[in-house]
Amino acid sequence: MRIGILTGGGDAPGLNAAIRAVARRAFQLGHHVSGVQNGWAGCLEDGLIREMTAQDVRGILPLGGTILGTSRTNPLKIKDGVTTAMRTLRHSGIDALVAIGGDDTLSVAAAMHEAGFATVGVPKTIDNDLSVTDFCIGFDTAVGVVTDALDRLHTTASAHHRVMVVEVLGRDTGWVALMGGIAGGADLILIPEFPLTLKEVVAHLYRRRGDGKLFSIIVVAEGVSIPGVEAESREGDADAFGHVRLAKRGVGDLLASSVEHETGFETRVTVLGHLQRGGSPSPSDRIWATRLGACAADLIMAGKSGVIPIRRDGGVQVVALSDVIAETRRVPQDLYELSRIFS
Secondary structure: OEEEEEEOOOOOOOHHHHHHHHHHHHHHOOOEEEEEOOHHHHHOOOOOEEEEOHHHHOOOOOOOOOOOOOOOOOHHHOOOHHHHHHHHHHHOOOOEEEEEEOHHHHHHHHHHHHOOOOEEEEEEOOOOOEOOOOOOEOHHHHHHHHHHHHHHHHHHHHHHOOEEEEEEOOOOOOHHHHHHHHHHOOOEEEOOOOOOOHHHHHHHHHHHHHOOOOOEEEEEEOOOOOOOOOOOOOOOOEOOOOOEOHHHOOHHHHHHHHHHHHHOOOEEEEEOHHHHOOOOOOHHHHHHHHHHHHHHHHHHHOOOOOEEEEEEOOEEEEEEHHHHOOOEOOOOHHHHHHHHOOO
């Protein structure tokens, strides 16, 4: 059997660990592996699929990014895209595919399965917003980056008595902002699930000053809307899945300007951006990417399709791809309320 591997969507620390696990498990059982370059784009263009050897995956466990490359190409938005992808894979001798990605990549994987091509997923998204699974590749590392940044910003915020606004990843959910904010001791966390108004943010800052706390750290998810903060038309272009480039929106800059204007408190903004995607994966990301990748290879060899291995209740379980992409996994209220204890 020949197994294809692709990584789609935004890059994330731990992707290479998953690629390595799929390939090593396949090689161990005497099967062949092909790498599909640049995500789903590699299934739509010629010359982007090549055979992989054990040498190709040697030494990649600690590497960030993805040795296969990635893209946000969406075959579902291209005429006969799924049919073309299947034809390209079959022309390269690929019998089954492991697609590593988030809801966009996995939605295409589900369509491939429905069309009759054997496909198994592996959950990857820094936003950690896939349903059912407790783990998505890249999330733990991103939270670590946010935590480290907040540790560093606390000292300079304290020295200058400033308000520090830290913009982090999070299009529709606030998992990175909330978990990184709690771990890093943020004073206020703004996430899409529980939006605060500018008036509430300002009241929070005045209360802290009244209590003798002369600095504040505010973490804000990039996709949050803040009533009272003037939005500017800096949305930028949307990708093939309809997602606007939030880096152009600049919610951190907008909030910082509004806070300084309303309070007179010196305010600075730090946008962590792609720092959250780069660098070596954390031990947790390495271990779980390895476990899920190896399980994905086993599922393929067992003749399974339309399924995905996930982390749930401390172990690996297998569910339908459709379950994982059914809805967005949002931050629950009890976890958000925990963060408010420390505001």
